[in-house]
Amino acid sequence: MNAPLLSVRGLAKHFPIKGGQVKAVDGVSFEVAAGETVALVGESGCGKSTTGRMLLRLTEPSAGTISFDGVDLLGLGRTDLRRRRRELQIVFQDPYSSLSPRNRVEDIIAEPLDVHGLCASREQRRDRVIELLRLVGLDAIHLRRHPFEFSGGQRQRIAIARALAPQPRLIVADEPVSALDVSVQAQVVNLMQDLQEKFGLAYVFISHDLAVVRHIAHRVAVMYLGRLVEMGSTETLFAAPHHPYTQALLSAAPVADPERRRTRIVLSGDVPSPANAPSGCHFHPRCPVAQAVCRESVPELRDMGNGHMAACHFGKPFPISV
Amino acid sequence: MIGYILRRLLEVIPTVLLVLTLVFFALRIMPGDPAIAALGEFATPDAIARFREKLGLNQPLYMQYFGFIAQSLTADFGTSMNNGAPIGDLLGQALPYTISLALAATSIGIVIGLPLGAMTAVHRDGKLDAFGRLFALIGFSLPDFYFGILLLLVFSLHLDWFPMLGGGKGFFDQLHHLVLPAITLGLVMAAFTMRLTRSSLLEVLKRDYVRTARGKGVAERWVIFKHALRNALIPVTTGMGIYLLTTLSGTITVELVFSRPGLGTLLIGGVSARDYTLVQAGLVVFAFFVVVVNLLTDLLCAAIDPRITLR
């Protein structure tokens, strides 16, 4: 792949709370090339959304740098930032709440166009919106409708159309399909892939559904309690995860086939809260291979060969048996 | 807990200071002057000047202000500008009447409004519901002073069941005097409580945990009174807390109609006589009430709902 479109270094977000802080994201670094899909996976609350939001500066990072197309995003002033936002868009998890319920589809999709003054006339605006609607598989008859008149999958398409409107180069997709049914989910995933091919879009695809990720991502980054624990190409990661957490996660993901009951690694205990994360390696209290050292020192993200990175003191490849 | 209460009570101070500042300047912006009010229409300019001097009203405004704030902080309310009576005494006489009226009205509001609200919610859209909602609408529409006068006409003038004037002497007599004013305000409160309870309970009855309770085999009565009502009470408590303050304000007209002593009578009289000291002190007391009512509401909510922590 070519030079990275997006490059994130040491990104962190610490939310102050009563009597301390939540280290929602704690030093995350990764890159996304143009036309590439990087998936961010991990359990609920591990900091995926926060990372995604920081990429657009919807949440201000506590530390780190974000460079987009060689420009330091965090150094931009308000107007420059707003202008830059044209190239960076976001699609949210929840198709029901990410569209303003009072607006009509036309206005929703045209919002980025209006804000950036991308349409000279009403006709041009309408034409562009219709074009976008067609692109996501909807029709001009939907222009004057309100979001509630659409199904979840259709709404997600509208959200995608809105994100596409200003012709961005990168879209952060924050769990765009997790609220959808399998059959609808497939439609949206296909659409995203088609668009990528057509426009050379890059995605940061946030999800905790491993099957979907497996399907759509070129590379995968696994997060646990605010930190990256493993990162590599999709093929390698799914075939031979190094980090015990990734291993457990993959094994626990249910497979829709009763013939192939897999040996599951059933972890004990709940995901701890990031407000009082365990010392050392955050995963150690639930880790089946934890040693004393895990409690004390934080494992670095190390290259395990082929550019596959994992953050485990003892990490070794673990082919998922079926 | 005690620490929390103390801390909340300490928070009164900035509020009261703000109220005081506002009132201080508001009063002085008003046209008219305590001297004319106190000395009457025959007062000569000379007498007025003397009077102002005695009360310190001729000092620069900021001097008056700081003197007044300093005095307030030592809880020294001073004497009435109008008639020289110690403000502490005036408030001491008036407060019990206002408090008892507000409490009685609230009790009536709860005793009638809560069960009625619960019943109408349970029998939603039935006859009882229609009746209850109508009651609430009408109760809410009657201007309280007019309603008060009608009560006076019927129950005091014609039937002579209740006295007409004043606040009464001694416990039972005071209670006797309290009935009509309390009903006047209480019925509005009941209407309000009923509406609030009804809508809150309807909301709660839709919740999943009510279904969970039914799914356990809990009898319907207990589903409502144990599982649902307690949850419904949280918004009701908050709403009634706010409404209690409105009721306190409503005591003003009711006190006038029933010629009852109380804070309202005192304050209205104070404003019309430009009795700065009296009005200032009265509003401090009122601000204190507001804080106490808010505090009680919060305490009550915390007692009802374990999710609410007192910090």
Next chain:
Amino acid sequence: MNVPINKLTMIGTGLSALLILLAAFSPWLAPLDPLDQSFIAANQGPTAEHWFGTDSFGRDVLSRVLFGGRISLAIGILAPVLSALAGVWAGMLAGYLGGWTDRVLSRASDLLMSFPTLLLGVMIAAALGPSFQSAVIAIAVALFPRFVRLSRSATQVVRREPFIDASIAAGRGHLSIMLHHVLPNIAGPLVVALSLWIATAIRLEAALSFLGLGAQPPTPSWGNMIRDGMSDLVGDPWPAAFAGAAITLAVLAFNMVGDALRDLLDPETAA
């Protein structure tokens, strides 16, 4: 929608509209000049000539009730609307921006909240003189903190919705977001509250008039008609009774509209 709500809605809306129309067209509808005094015909009960009787100045009560509606309804509608205009913005700013803006605005509205409404009225009337304007200001100021609270908390909810973030991401500025996204989405509960508080305001106008603070003679308002009528309630109960009935009717009507609107805006009951 089930029948009782439907009926109530229709009755309420119809009644509100009727009252407003009657008041608006009172100069054409009123049978007599509401200011015309006639001491020979004073303190009469309903007759063929004076359907609602006459007051102590011999003025026609029906005409006064009709004209009184202009003031009472004007205050009742104007004050909450003014208050909403200011309060909603303040509440949106507080709820949207949070932080210091929120703290200052919330404190200020709490402060106003801790003033007894009627006393506020008394003070404003003392400062500006009792009048239509004073009553509007007093009621508007009294309602202001409620609008602030309501719109603030509604805004806080809307602020967390992803579509706001989506709009920020699209590059919209904050004020524009408040206008384009927050306001339309909090409008529902606000409109409901507005209709309820119109009812409250009509009552407050009456209470202020009772204290002698509302619209001033000879202009009739329902509140001051009750007040004036009350001095001779036994001898000539008509002015107060009809004005009282008018208030009750108006409050009832607006309350019904409010109730219905609330049900209508609740997706569970409306659909």
Next chain:
Amino acid sequence: GVSQRDIGSMDPAFGIGNGDEFPMRQIYSVLVGPKNGTSDLTFANLQGELAEKWEMAPDARSVTFYLRKGVQWHRGYGEVTSDDVAFTIARMRDPKTGTAYSSNFQEIVSVETPDRYTVKINLSKPNPFFYAFALMPRFGGYIQPRKAVEELGEKFRQNPVGSGPFAFSAYESKQKVILKAFEQYWEGKPRIDQLEVLFLPETAARTLAFVKGDVDMIEGATVPGWQASLKKQKPTTVFDAGRPGGTWALHFNMTRKPLDDIRVREAIARAIDQNAWVAAFGDFVTPTYGVSPVGYYGALDKADLPADWPLLYDPAKSKKLLAEAGFPNGLTIEVFITEREEYKTNLLIIQEQLRKVGIQINMRVVDHTSYHNDIRRDLNTMVVYGSGQPPLTQAVLNAFYKSSAIVGKPTRNMNFSHYGDLAGNSDSLLEQANQEIDDTKRIALLKQVQIEILRQIPAYPLPSAAGSWMHDGKTLEIGFPVKAYMGTFTLAKASRLAP
């Protein structure tokens, strides 16, 4: 029941409103006063209270009072002596006291107390009516005990000590004053044991309480038809119309346009029909012809009016005058008025009458305190003013038409019309009348002054409303026919009738 919200003070130096007067009259005594139930201030007809005997020097420059012996102060403050009288006069006269009535005492140059029971008051110039200004009930004439005033200081206003038939017993702010019969009252202990004066500012509450019988006596309301209706509800009601009533007038601020034009003033005057008041209030009001109501010493009666009198009702003439003054289509005048019922009612009736000739009065209501404040700052265009003056035309003239009383000047400032500086000046003629010893001449002079003044129409005298009180004839007997205002006599002779 009185209409006041509260009592200001029970120190006579600071008593003000009508509500204060009633209890104060019961607590304190005057040296001499009008006969029970009357308002006749003629020297010869006075009735002694603390004074047994009194005489005026022929040159009207001094009055001597001989005190009744053995009259006691309440609460054991001893006997009433000439020293107390001298003390009272000194106290009232001293500007440092801050009383509103000190100007009434300025003519006194010295007070002699040759013995314990004799007081001689010397005046700076002849004034045969001096006593009527200074020493009558209601106007600071109550005698106060030196010992109590000095001992109690500030507390005296809340703990008054007098020598009247009822002694102060208790006071509840904004609620009531309780008075108890004074055992040692010089006329003997009153037959009523206890008096409660309730503050009932709400007319409705006051009326209902009276109808129900919770109170025996109330202050009336100035609402048309109210009295008739009360009589219907409670046939045993006795109306105690205090006559002559208060002085009411509509003062024209002659510094303001268009009221600087006498034609406009006359147009207004000619549009007002006093019979409207009579229609509304019945015989409780009486038309007024001069500056003072009929019944006042020196008042003008209808018969005294010249043929071309400009204040007579004549709407056609009124319209003509308006046209002449350049207002053929009428005009609008902005006026503010106090919230008080009696003021508003008067202006309402005037407003309605003026409307008929095309004069629109826009009224703005302000609260009572502001009203008093602002009219004295010359802010109003037309001032409706009513007050309980001593029933003497001189008093009214002094208060409203002397140039020294023009608003803004540091005296009593109730001359709202600026008469004296504008439209004419009658100060010297008035002074002449004030000092005239001969009765007939004095009355002639007074009438002459009034005609001279009113020809310029600085004010339009409004019908005089009788002091309006009522009591329940079934339960209360005052003891004599009441023809005077309630605050001018005591209830020493009153008795409760068996219900």
Next chain:
Amino acid sequence: MSLLEVTDLAVHLFTNRGVVRAVDGVSFSLDAGRSLGIVGESGCGKTMTALSLMRLIPEPPARIVSGSIRFDGEDVVTMSSPRLRALRGNQIGMIYQDPMTSLNPVFTVGEQIAEAVRLHRHDTRNAAWARAVEVLRLVGIPDPDRVASAYPHQLSGGMRQRVVIGMALACDPKLLVADEPTTALDVTIQAQILELLRRLQGELGTGIILITHDLGVIADLVDDVVVMYAGKLVEHAPVRRLFAAPRHPYTQGLLRSVPSLETREHRLLTIDGTVPPAHAMPNGCRFNPRCALVRDICHEQEPPLVDAGGGTQVACWALT
């Protein structure tokens, strides 16, 4: 005799916009110790079916308009309410879809579990509490003594879900109805819960009805599967058979849409179109607008459920 026998169940919702036939003629049965999965798209009537088993559907607007639900031979539909109450929480336990909202926020979880125990076993307060603690231990909650006196908001999602499961199990029910018991949970926690259910079934012989739209979970846990589409039962088959040889076009489409963990297709297969709105169902087969095999009769008549061999029953004209 089966533990549960649902025959021709129809639940309709009477709303302002018209009647929603949320469940329309569904039949299935379950034997003790067996488990049945119900799958289908969101809104197809799974929850309504589950709730009607205990007559917990929201009335109004919902009403069971026909059919019978025989539990142990007794018909739940016509049962008296005291009898129904004796059944609820005792013989039939229910795990609700959303653990966050199914627990009453103002009572401790111990109280909420003990309530059912006291109601049905007439235990003393202490005995019921002891049972609550025991149940919490059973569902794998560490330190159950402490957790029993905690309020719901003090627990994590996974713990709350376990509390809900514990509540359903407190009286050792013969039938456990689990409505999407793991949708709200992370996969690693989900694995724990599924493990737990499997264990319980083995140990206590409880019959389980598991509702989910996660085919992975179905494949993992149940013996038989019912597929629903728009209120209709379209296919009923043993689990292996269903995955191996789905018969109904909808079932086939559904299975095809699931992305695989192992392989990576270029495109996912989808079912065209969307579920029609609830109050505007097409005539005949409800799937007809989206079906590739549609014929005339599909627009006219509802297909009956017929045996398709291998234990599979299917409702499709194309297959008859």
